[in-house]
Amino acid sequence: MGSTTFGYVRVSTKEQCEERQLIALRGFPVSDNKIFMDKLSGKDFNRPQYQKLLRKLRAGDIMVIKSIDRLGRNYEEILDQWRIITKEKRANIVVLDMPLLDTRQTGKDLTGTFVADLVLQILSYVAQTERENIRQRQMEGIAAARMRGVQFGRPRKQVPEEFFLLKEQWKKGKIASRQAAGKLHIAQDTFLRWVHESEV
Numbered sequence: 001m002g003s004t005t006f007g008y009v010r011v012s013t014k015e016q017c018e019e020r021q022l023i024a025l026r027g028f029p030v031s032d033n034k035i036f037m038d039k040l041s042g043k044d045f046n047r048p049q050y051q052k053l054l055r056k057l058r059a060g061d062i063m064v065i066k067s068i069d070r071l072g073r074n075y076e077e078i079l080d081q082w083r084i085i086t087k088e089k090r091a092n093i094v095v096l097d098m099p100l101l102d103t104r105q106t107g108k109d110l111t112g113t114f115v116a117d118l119v120l121q122i123l124s125y126v127a128q129t130e131r132e133n134i135r136q137r138q139m140e141g142i143a144a145a146r147m148r149g150v151q152f153g154r155p156r157k158q159v160p161e162e163f164f165l166l167k168e169q170w171k172k173g174k175i176a177s178r179q180a181a182g183k184l185h186i187a188q189d190t191f192l193r194w195v196h197e198s199e200v
Contacts (some may be wrong), residue, residue: 002063003060003062004034004061004062005029005030005031005061005064005155006030006056006062007025007030007036007064007065008035008037008049008050008053008063008069008070009021009022009033009036009037009066010037010047010070010084011037011038011039012039012041013039018037020066022035022158025066025096028064028094036049036052036053043075045175049190054084054089055116057089057091059089059090059133060090060091060092061092062091063087063092063093064094065067065093065094065096066096067096068095068097068098068120068123074127075128076109076122077120078124079120079124082117085116092112093156098119101116101119102116103136109132129198159198160184162183163198166183167180167195170191177195179193
């Protein structure tokens with residue numbers, strides 16, 4: 001039995017550009033009845049059509065996608081799906097946007113799988129490094145800002161004059177901390193913290 005060529009399209013509600021992906025897949029060509037499509041919100045990544053396609057994939061079949069990010073939300077997920085398709089299912093993947101990501105045989109000695117795996121690992125490494133660099137730059141930026149005296153977090157509420165009067169009443173047992181906080185339109189915890197800070 002010959003191999004079957006499937007296509008997979010995923011659009012989020014933000015993108016709604018399935019037509020571009022469909023045109024690319026049809027041009028491969030993938031027939032319309034072999035194209036599986038998921039429309040998802042960013043939060044929902046259940047992908048019922050993708051799961052259905054995975055169940056249909058047999059060794060030697062070809063799965064065509066327009067771009068690598070259709071496989072997952074991040075490189076960890078993409079690498080995981082790549083492994084399932086190429087190693088467990090022993091099917092081929094063709095990524096139309098990146099000709100190097102094509103696991104079909106490319107010559108006598110150099111197999112497509114090897115090159116594609118290598119490219120994917122490099123892409124994953126670059127993405128991971130970039131994430132770490134961004135985090136490092138953020139941390140350095142925060143440290144530099146702190147040295148300049150920049151305060152982070154919500155600015156603290158100014159303590160109103162009325163607080164000191166209410167604090168005295170509270171200390172004398174004339175008013176409960178909850179009532180005092182209510183009069184100042186603040187949380188009970190905040191009132192007690194102000195009391196503590198004003199005593200220190």
